[in-house]
Amino acid sequence: MSVDTSxxxxxxxxxAATPKKPGxxxxxANWADERLGLGTLMKKNLRKVFPDHWSxxxxxxxxxxxxxxxxxxxxxxxxxxxxxxxxxxQGSYNPLRGVEMSEAMASTLRLSxxxxxxxxxxxxHHWAAMLFIASMMIHxxxxxxxxxxxxxxxxxxxxxxxxLLLGTLEGFTGYSLPDDLLxxxxxxxxxxxxxSMPVVGTYMSFFLFGGEFPGEAIIPRLYTVHxxxxxxxxxxxxxxxxxxxxxxxxxxxxxxxxxxxxxVGFPMLPxxxxxxxxxFFIVFGVSALMGGLLSINPVWKFGPYDPTKVTAGxxxxxxMGWPDGLLRIMPGWESHFWGVTLSWNVFIxxxxxxxxxxxxxLMLPFIESWVTGDKRDHHLLQRPRNAPTRxxxxxxxxxxxxxxxxxGGNDIIAIKLHLSINQITYFIRAAIFVGPVIAFLxxxxxxxxxxxxxxxxxxxxxxxxxxxxxAEGGYSERHLPVNEAEAYTLTAREREEVWTPGDRTDANGVxxxxxxxxxxxxxxxxxxYADNVQPVTKEELEAAHHHxxxxxxLQASLEGQPADGHQFNGHHAVDGEDLRGDH
Amino acid sequence: xxxxxxxxxxxxxxxxxxxxxxxxLMVGLVLTGGLYTVFAPAQADSSxxxxxxVAEGRELFLVSCSFCHGKNGEGVLTxxxxxxxxxxxxxxxxxADFQLGTGRMPLTRPGQQVAVKPVVFDDDEIEALSAYxxxxxxxxxxxxxxxxxxxxxxxxxxxxxxxxxSQIFLTNCTACHNFSGNGGAMPRGGAAPNxxxxxxxxxxxxxxxxxxxxxxxxxxxxxxxxxxxxxAYVSQLREQPEYGGFGLGGxxxxxxxxxxxxxxxxxxxxxxxxxxAHTTRSTKQPSKGAxx
Numbered sequence: 001m002s003v004d005t006s007x008x009x010x011x012x013x014x015x016a017a018t019p020k021k022p023g024x025x026x027x028x029a030n031w032a033d034e035r036l037g038l039g040t041l042m043k044k045n046l047r048k049v050f051p052d053h054w055s056x057x058x059x060x061x062x063x064x065x066x067x068x069x070x071x072x073x074x075x076x077x078x079x080x081x082x083x084x085x086x087x088x089x090q091g092s093y094n095p096l097r098g099v100e101m102s103e104a105m106a107s108t109l110r111l112s113x114x115x116x117x118x119x120x121x122x123x124x125h126h127w128a129a130m131l132f133i134a135s136m137m138i139h140x141x142x143x144x145x146x147x148x149x150x151x152x153x154x155x156x157x158x159x160x161x162x163x164l165l166l167g168t169l170e171g172f173t174g175y176s177l178p179d180d181l182l183x184x185x186x187x188x189x190x191x192x193x194x195x196s197m198p199v200v201g202t203y204m205s206f207f208l209f210g211g212e213f214p215g216e217a218i219i220p221r222l223y224t225v226h227x228x229x230x231x232x233x234x235x236x237x238x239x240x241x242x243x244x245x246x247x248x249x250x251x252x253x254x255x256x257x258x259x260x261x262x263x264v265g266f267p268m269l270p271x272x273x274x275x276x277x278x279x280f281f282i283v284f285g286v287s288a289l290m291g292g293l294l295s296i297n298p299v300w301k302f303g304p305y306d307p308t309k310v311t312a313g314x315x316x317x318x319x320m321g322w323p324d325g326l327l328r329i330m331p332g333w334e335s336h337f338w339g340v341t342l343s344w345n346v347f348i349x350x351x352x353x354x355x356x357x358x359x360x361x362l363m364l365p366f367i368e369s370w371v372t373g374d375k376r377d378h379h380l381l382q383r384p385r386n387a388p389t390r391x392x393x394x395x396x397x398x399x400x401x402x403x404x405x406x407x408g409g410n411d412i413i414a415i416k417l418h419l420s421i422n423q424i425t426y427f428i429r430a431a432i433f434v435g436p437v438i439a440f441l442x443x444x445x446x447x448x449x450x451x452x453x454x455x456x457x458x459x460x461x462x463x464x465x466x467x468x469x470x471a472e473g474g475y476s477e478r479h480l481p482v483n484e485a486e487a488y489t490l491t492a493r494e495r496e497e498v499w500t501p502g503d504r505t506d507a508n509g510v511x512x513x514x515x516x517x518x519x520x521x522x523x524x525x526x527x528x529y530a531d532n533v534q535p536v537t538k539e540e541l542e543a544a545h546h547h548x549x550x551x552x553x554l555q556a557s558l559e560g561q562p563a564d565g566h567q568f569n570g571h572h573a574v575d576g577e578d579l580r581g582d583h
Numbered sequence: 584x585x586x587x588x589x590x591x592x593x594x595x596x597x598x599x600x601x602x603x604x605x606x607x608l609m610v611g612l613v614l615t616g617g618l619y620t621v622f623a624p625a626q627a628d629s630s631x632x633x634x635x636x637v638a639e640g641r642e643l644f645l646v647s648c649s650f651c652h653g654k655n656g657e658g659v660l661t662x663x664x665x666x667x668x669x670x671x672x673x674x675x676x677x678x679a680d681f682q683l684g685t686g687r688m689p690l691t692r693p694g695q696q697v698a699v700k701p702v703v704f705d706d707d708e709i710e711a712l713s714a715y716x717x718x719x720x721x722x723x724x725x726x727x728x729x730x731x732x733x734x735x736x737x738x739x740x741x742x743x744x745x746x747x748x749s750q751i752f753l754t755n756c757t758a759c760h761n762f763s764g765n766g767g768a769m770p771r772g773g774a775a776p777n778x779x780x781x782x783x784x785x786x787x788x789x790x791x792x793x794x795x796x797x798x799x800x801x802x803x804x805x806x807x808x809x810x811x812x813x814x815a816y817v818s819q820l821r822e823q824p825e826y827g828g829f830g831l832g833g834x835x836x837x838x839x840x841x842x843x844x845x846x847x848x849x850x851x852x853x854x855x856x857x858x859x860a861h862t863t864r865s866t867k868q869p870s871k872g873a874x875x
Contacts, residue, residue, distance in 0.1 A: 054852075054859035061851045094742055095749045095819055112826070123827055130843035131851065138848060181753065181762065182835065266862065275858050282854045290847055295827030296839050301762045301820070303753045311757035311835075312767025312775065318840025409837040411768035420695070420772035 050272050051252035051265035055142045060276060061135035062163075064283035065128045066238065072125040072287075073227065079115050081107040082177070082223030084216040093300050101179070101304030104219045108178040108299055124291030129174060131287065133167045133319045140164065144364065144394050147382040148251045151375060154365040156244045161362050163237050166230055168319050173226040175297065175317055179219055182297070184305025185314045187218060196346035214307070254380045254492035256485050263379075315408060322401050323350050325408030329429050360397070371524040373499045385454075386493055388447030389528045395443040396436035403432045444531075451533035454490050457482055458536045459544040481548060491535050499525035633714060640715025643708055647689050656719045667693070674792065675722020676713035681788035683709045685781070695772045697795055723791045730807055731783045731814045741815070744808075748816030751809055755800070763833035764820050769796050779821045783814045 022030065033039040050056070083103040089096050091106065092113045111118035140160060143149050149157040172190075176183045191213045195201040210217030249263050258264045266272060290296075302311065316324050326349035333344040368390060369375065384391040406413065407428045414421040461479035468478050482490070501518035505511055515521070536544075597603055645654060651668025653659050658670030671679070682688040686700045704712065713725060733741050753762070759775035761767045766777040773796055778786060790810050793799030800810065831838040 052859055052862055054856040057855040057859060058852070061848075061855070095745045095816060095823075097742065098746050099750065119827060127843065127847065130840065131847045134843055134848045135851065138852070181757075271862070279854070279858055282858075283851060286847060286850055286854075290842075293828040294839075294842055294846070295825055295830045297836075298763075298825075298827055298830075298833075300826070301833075303749060303762075306753075309753050309757065311753070312759055312761040313765075313835035313837065315836040317836050318843060321837075321840060412834050412837040414768040414772070415766055415774050418772070418774075420770075421768045422771050 046269045047267040049263045049265045050250050059139040064280045065132040068128040068287045072121045075121045079111045082220045084219045104179040105304045120291050123296050124287050126296045127290040128287040129171050136164045145384040149365040150378040157365050159241045170230040173222045178299045179305050180299040181302035181305050193350045196343040251381050255489045260379045321408035322404035323354050325404040329407045329425050385447040385450040388444045391447050392440045392444035396440040399436045399439035403435050493535050495534050496529040498529045636711050636714040637718045640711035643712050644715050671716050672720035673722045676717035676725045677723040677788040678792040679713040679716035680725045685785050726787045731787045731811050744812045744815045745819050748812030751813050752816050765833040786814050
């Protein structure tokens, strides 16, 4: 066994190799690394790869708007006084000077009119809160529609759902703090919602308000919840959400070179750090622009809260709009037992329904994996059309949400569109039941049609838009095969199998082990998969190509002629070839 | 004091005279009449021109209003027994001036909501019609400008008036007209209108007469000064700048939510698409690669 020794040093004469003098940055980095030991961790993670797609950046909007919320929120705490102590307003807003109000309201007015930049910060904070929750929702929709919630990411879905719930509560506690007429009306409504709960309602209300509404405790309590409790939990959950993202690695769209085992994309440094960092400034900028240009919650017009007053257009912020809408369309059902009134008209729409909807949201990944029986890891995303039933379920839920949302703005819609508020209400009472069903059916069939379209494209080629006239005078459109990368992408999905429950008895007539819900599960699995178009097999594709080749032979005389259909698909160079020929 | 007693005593001597009762009656009547002439509202002065105005108003009324309100303003009933056009006896000149001056009357069709249209009559005709309606029965008169103007008040008093007006407005008006006076919905297609463009005179008349679904705020309910203060606050709402920027229609959280989604999320998703589309080049551009 011979060893090539030509590369081995044969002398130690001359000058010894010395390392170059490190640069300044290197010195600092080394100093830090020797003490913190982050080098190894960072070496790995700074080059972490993220796939590139616009829809993967929606969660980032939520993250960055949360940062904007933290920054602007800290500013607001410096001037805001969380107290219901009664003072006479003596600030610079004339129409309220001399009016008795709580210190909370007076300090909000001071922030708006007397603190430099205060109104901008208030409005930025409020707009960023609206964007925070809205971006969580569109992020949730992206994750659901692409199947990114499947194993191993179910727990991250649960964390995300909790973030949405907590963000909503955080928003409610936040817009209640100014103690203006609108927020006071909101707290009064919340008090009523709590009291609608049988047995415990009144106790909970007295516990929260420290006695009968409004008392003097609610604002300081909401303040603690708003600046300490919920933000703390939000921060912890956001950290957990992102750590899990790093641990699971990001999902990606299928395509050539992308598998369940790899992630194709750009590294954190320098590409993603720049993109994400830049996106922070964009989110900050959009919040600042909205805060500077668009008025939000003009508390000075509402005036201080006073239980004898109310204003038209008293709505919660948009994310609480859908339960408010359910409340608006609910018939006034009440029952009386032994001198106790049970307000179903409040309890069902505002306590039961949000709880039910949130539970459904939380359970979606688990319901699906139970129905499909799919317990494998998934890192490749699915197009919404390739999971027709799942897509249809979410569209049905969105339709429900949207209709409830419309109901929540029924008075504004009535005056702006010159409609009757009663008729809007009647319409939505029916539509809230019928609409989601129609939406489900249409979406499901729509997705299946799109699947068929994909199959057509694979087997018969894409439509070139070139109309050929045969010798007989007949017209036909030329189809050309899709290129290989696209064919790969279209076929890169799994075949689905309908889960069927086993026989009731085994071969020996002994009752087989069977789950109680197996029948239901089988039916749901049929609904989920049975009508879907399965991906084209290799054999089908080859047969189709063979057929296409035959057709090409028939049309061979056209090959090389202008308008042979290859002008657009790169089959051969078309430089200097005029589509219309040389006339 | 002694002089007064002596005078009283001198008059008192005649108190049992035969003509004393008649004289006292005459004195009482003259005093009442005289005081009335001094303190009574202005229109009582010119009864002759009033009569001419009422006659002119009646002519207009017969042409334009009597179809629904009856030839003598007594109202018209439908076959079902409901009011087609209500009786105008006692609604007062203020009501007529409001309905005609804001373009609500003449009505194009009955319904839940009286539509506001371009004003049909000119000022003189409205005055004549109002005078005619006023002649049908006692009712609130058209307010004078001094009733709703802040003329003659010091700056501090004006400020106080606006503050007082803001609290009255928030207590009595916002429930329907919304916190910024932009209006709100009423049952079955009705609407409380936007009042920011309404003249002070018409706001005063509306409070006084309660058109449509609106409550009547009589002078016992809201004193004339309080009405003036409400008007001062509405003018303040109209004139003060939008401190927070574009007001989004002043409709509250619904329009704010719409802007958050359309402008905010719409814009940010647009930026996300833009960022994802501008990425590092992973391959050399073919034309440059071929040359190299």
